[in-house]
Amino acid sequence: MTVEPPQGTVFVQTTLKVLGGKWKLLILWHLKDGAKRFSELKRLIPEISEKMLIQQLRELEKDTIVSRTVQSAVPLRVEYSFTAYGKSIIPVLQPLCDWGQEHLKWVERGGKSTT
Numbered sequence: 124m125t126v127e128p129p130q131g132t133v134f135v136q137t138t139l140k141v142l143g144g145k146w147k148l149l150i151l152w153h154l155k156d157g158a159k160r161f162s163e164l165k166r167l168i169p170e171i172s173e174k175m176l177i178q179q180l181r182e183l184e185k186d187t188i189v190s191r192t193v194q195s196a197v198p199l200r201v202e203y204s205f206t207a208y209g210k211s212i213i214p215v216l217q218p219l220c221d222w223g224q225e226h227l228k229w230v231e232r233g234g235k236s237t238t
Contacts, residue, residue, distance in 0.1 A: 141186045142212070146171050146179045148219065151205075154189065155213050158204035188212065 142148060146168065153159060153167045165176055180203055183189040188209035194200040205213070229235075 141188065144179065146175060147183060148216070150176070150179055150183065151188070151209075151212060152216055152220070154203060154205055155216055158192070158202040160200060160202055164203065183209075 142151075149168055149171075150164060153164060159167070161176070161180075164180075165171070165173065168176070171179075180189060180191070184191055184203075187206050189203050190206045190209075192202045192204065194202065
């Protein structure tokens with residue numbers, strides 16, 4: 124007998140496969156307002172190692188969420204931005220931020236409900 128996963132499970136797993144991990148949502152949060160150079164992203168997320176930032180950007184690029192543009196200026200400029208398809212995630216980012224803000228308030232109250 125095969126047990127089917129609850130409806131939606133596959134979709135959540137797919138989302139986590141593309142956006143999961145400690146840093147991807149934070150990278151996307153910083154890209155939502157426009158293209159950023161690698162050094163800008165590193166400065167905005169000082170806790171991430173260069174190796175991890177490169178890895179996460181490559182994965183987002185592979186999944187066609189982010190594009191990498193090399194500009195032929197001297198010195199060489201590389202910028203990261205959302206692809207047209209990747210922009211579809213932007214409306215989801217603000218509610219996640221809002222939830223995080225509410226969660227911090229909840230934790231500060233000792234994890235107790237206000238109702």
